[in-house]
Amino acid sequence: MSYVPPHLRNSTATTTTTTTTTTITSSITLENDHSTKLSTSTWKSLSSTLSNGSRRTTAAFTSPRTLSVPDPVLPQWTPSERVLRLNSQQVEDVRARLNIEVTVASGSPPAPAPIESFEDMCLNQNIMKDIAYHGYTRPTPIQVQAMTVSLSGRDLLACAETGSGKTAAFTIPMIQHCLAQSPIRRGDGPLALVLAPTRELAQQIEKEVKCFSRSLDSFRTAIVVGGTNIADQRSELRAGVDIMVATPGRFIDHLQQGNTSLSRISFIVLDEADRMLDMGFEPQIREVLHNLPERHQTLLFSATMPEEIETLAQEYLTTPVQVKVGKVSGLTANVSQVLKKVSESEKIDCLLGLLVEDASQAERADHPFPLTVVFVDRKARCDEVAEALVAQGLRAVALHGGRSQNEREAALHDFRSGSTDILVATDVASRGLDVTGVTHVINLDLPKNT
Numbered sequence: 001m002s003y004v005p006p007h008l009r010n011s012t013a014t015t016t017t018t019t020t021t022t023t024i025t026s027s028i029t030l031e032n033d034h035s036t037k038l039s040t041s042t043w044k045s046l047s048s049t050l051s052n053g054s055r056r057t058t059a060a061f062t063s064p065r066t067l068s069v070p071d072p073v074l075p076q077w078t079p080s081e082r083v084l085r086l087n088s089q090q091v092e093d094v095r096a097r098l099n100i101e102v103t104v105a106s107g108s109p110p111a112p113a114p115i116e117s118f119e120d121m122c123l124n125q126n127i128m129k130d131i132a133y134h135g136y137t138r139p140t141p142i143q144v145q146a147m148t149v150s151l152s153g154r155d156l157l158a159c160a161e162t163g164s165g166k167t168a169a170f171t172i173p174m175i176q177h178c179l180a181q182s183p184i185r186r187g188d189g190p191l192a193l194v195l196a197p198t199r200e201l202a203q204q205i206e207k208e209v210k211c212f213s214r215s216l217d218s219f220r221t222a223i224v225v226g227g228t229n230i231a232d233q234r235s236e237l238r239a240g241v242d243i244m245v246a247t248p249g250r251f252i253d254h255l256q257q258g259n260t261s262l263s264r265i266s267f268i269v270l271d272e273a274d275r276m277l278d279m280g281f282e283p284q285i286r287e288v289l290h291n292l293p294e295r296h297q298t299l300l301f302s303a304t305m306p307e308e309i310e311t312l313a314q315e316y317l318t319t320p321v322q323v324k325v326g327k328v329s330g331l332t333a334n335v336s337q338v339l340k341k342v343s344e345s346e347k348i349d350c351l352l353g354l355l356v357e358d359a360s361q362a363e364r365a366d367h368p369f370p371l372t373v374v375f376v377d378r379k380a381r382c383d384e385v386a387e388a389l390v391a392q393g394l395r396a397v398a399l400h401g402g403r404s405q406n407e408r409e410a411a412l413h414d415f416r417s418g419s420t421d422i423l424v425a426t427d428v429a430s431r432g433l434d435v436t437g438v439t440h441v442i443n444l445d446l447p448k449n450t
Contacts, residue, residue, distance in 0.1 A: 070182035072266035072295050077151045077176075079113070080120040086113050098141040103322040111321045112148040115139070121147060124179055126215040127172060134211055140165035142325045146299075147173055155320040156299045157313050164325060167208045170194070170269045170299050175213050177267045177297070178242045183218075189237075190222070190244040190260065192267035195285065197275040199225040199247060199405065200412060205271065206245040213243075224260075226250045227405035234259045248276065248284035262288065266296045273302040274309055282308070289316040347444055348385060352392055355422065358440070359394060369395070369421040370439040377445035379426060385444065386424040396422035 078084070091113045095102060102111045115121050118131050118139060139147065142160040149156045150173035160166050178191045194209075196202040206223040213219045222236045224246035230253070237244070237260045244251070244260070254260045268288070270276065276285060289298070298317050302309050313320060342350045355372065362369045376382050379400040389396035397420045399411045414420040416435055423435075 069263045069293075072264070072293070073180045073182070074153050074266070074295065074297070075177065075180040077122070077153070079115055079122055079148065079151075083113055083115055083120050095145070098144060099326055100141055100145050101324040102145060103324075105319045108319045108321075111145070111154070111323075112152045114144040115148050116144055121151065123172065124176055127175055127212055129215050130212045131172075133214070136168075140169075142166050142323070143169045143172075145323050145325075146170070149321045149323065150174075150297075150299060151176060153297055155297060155317040157317060157320045157322045158299070158301045159303065159305055159323070160301070160325040162303060166301055167205055167271070168212070170271070170301065171205070171208050172212055174243065174267050174269065175209070175216075175219075178219075179216070181264075181266065184220070184240040184242055184264070186240050187238055188240040189220075189264055190241050191264055192243045192269075193251075193265050193288070194243070194245045194269040194271060195248055195251065195276065195288065196245065196271045197247065197279055197281065199227055200408065201272060202245045202247055203409075209243055209245065221245070224250050224254060227408075230254075248281040248288070252284050252287065262291050263293060265292055267299075268292065268296060269299045269301070271301050273300050273312070274304045274306060277306075277308050277312075282312075285312070286316075348388055351385070351442065351444060352388060354442075355389065355394055356392055368418070371415070371418075371435070371437050372422045372440040372442065373435075373438055374422060374424045374442045374444055376424065376426060381445075382424050382426055386422075389422055389424065394422055395420045396424055399423055399425040401426065 094100075094114045094116065098114070100114060104111055116139060118128065118136070123131075142158065142164045143166075146156060146158050146160075146166070146169040150170060158166065158169070160169075174192045174194070181191050184191065194202075194205055196205055202223055202225050206221055209221050213221065220239075220241045221243045222233070222241040222245070224233050224237070224244055226247060226249060230250075233250075233254065234257070237254060251260075255262070270285060273285075276282070298320075300309070300313055300317060300320075340350070351374065358372075359369055374385060376385055379402040382398045382400045386396045386398035397411045397414055399408055399415075403411070411420070411423065412435075415423045418437075
């Protein structure tokens with residue numbers, strides 16, 4: 001039986017039947033944990049049952065515990081005296097220099113000032129120790145503004161390019177927020193939740209959370225994604241966690257089974273929100289947001305700002321501060337783009353010719369082969385292209401949703417470490433993955449969404 005949101009489970013039989021209609025979308029399903037997915041069109045036909053006045057009730061999910069729920073603490077954050085002394089012109093000068101655009105709703109307080117040093121953010125000493133340990137010296141532009149908004153307790157709608165440092169922009173304030181809360185107990189938590197579209201991105205986020213919480217005693221993080229043992233995840237969640245990083249489908253599975261709860265979440269992040277909507281996860285996102293406790297802070301990060309994201313923000317974010325760094329949905333200044341027109345039947349041969357020539361040039365110049373990502377639109381085509389490249393003596397590996405979790409992790413590890421030069425992937429790798437040194441990106445098939 002298809003998944004039915006809790007607030008619709010007492011609906012008529014006609015409505016329940018409607019929710020079992022076949023999902024037909026233009027996006028590729030990338031996750032193995034998509035059994036709870038509703039079609040976007042079905043959700044839209046049902047979304048009128050939601051109202052702002054009744055959207056936050058936690059009784060819909062099975063609770064794994066009978067513990068009393070402490071009230072969330074919304075910490076009062078204050079930056080350094082130097083930052084407090086900045087006047088409005090100095091604030092605007094910093095934003096202009098870093099190409100930061102900030103918008104607040106009419107009648108809302110002004111956004112906090114941007115801060116260009118971690119020291120002036122007055123963070124927990126253990127977090128500062130971990131920032132220094134990992135060699136971070138100055139915040140990136142998105143961190144300069146988004147972190148101050150997050151630390152101040154305001155809701156945030158942020159747009160920035162992949163690779164801009166946005167993960168740390170929400171990870172550090174999230175850890176700081178969790179440290180202010182009452183300690184978790186067994187069967188308790190999470191205090192904070194990050195939803196991400198793919199397993200690979202979720203793993204990368206969890207790694208960054210651990211990076212900035214390594215000095216914290218008894219601070220627990222869990223990753224909840226498909227393709228891994230759900231029983232192991234169940235045990236970890238029931239032991240209690242501070243922060244959970246999850247893909248939407250598997251997270252809903254655990255809520256339904258009573259392995260975790262929304263009752264203590266007071267900080268939630270939607271990362272690559274536009275990508276999650278493209279993949280058909282709008283129902284799961286709405287379901288989680290609909291059932292959160294009344295007092296919580298919401299951060300939404302998106303590389304683009306389509307109408308669906310604006311609608312989601314209007315419904316579930318409270319007078320958010322909107323932060324944009326660079327030109328949203330625009331061309332990246334340091335990337336040159338070339339369009340080569342070839343027939344469908346000639347695509348693979350053309351690709352082989354280009355990459356073999358690159359290999360020859362690199363060998364003649366005694367340079368390493370340039371790290372290259374090739375995007376294709378189907379899993380079978382992904383394997384076909386990778387095999388053709390390997391047959392030409394090139395070091396290539398395939399990455400797509402049909403591979404096992406171990407195979408996907410091994411492919412990314414090999415590519416990041418340089419033991420493989422070419423990553424052939426479906427759009428499972430199109431957002432948020434951080435791989436240093438990539439010089440060529442080839443779209444063998446035109447993207448369905450631009």
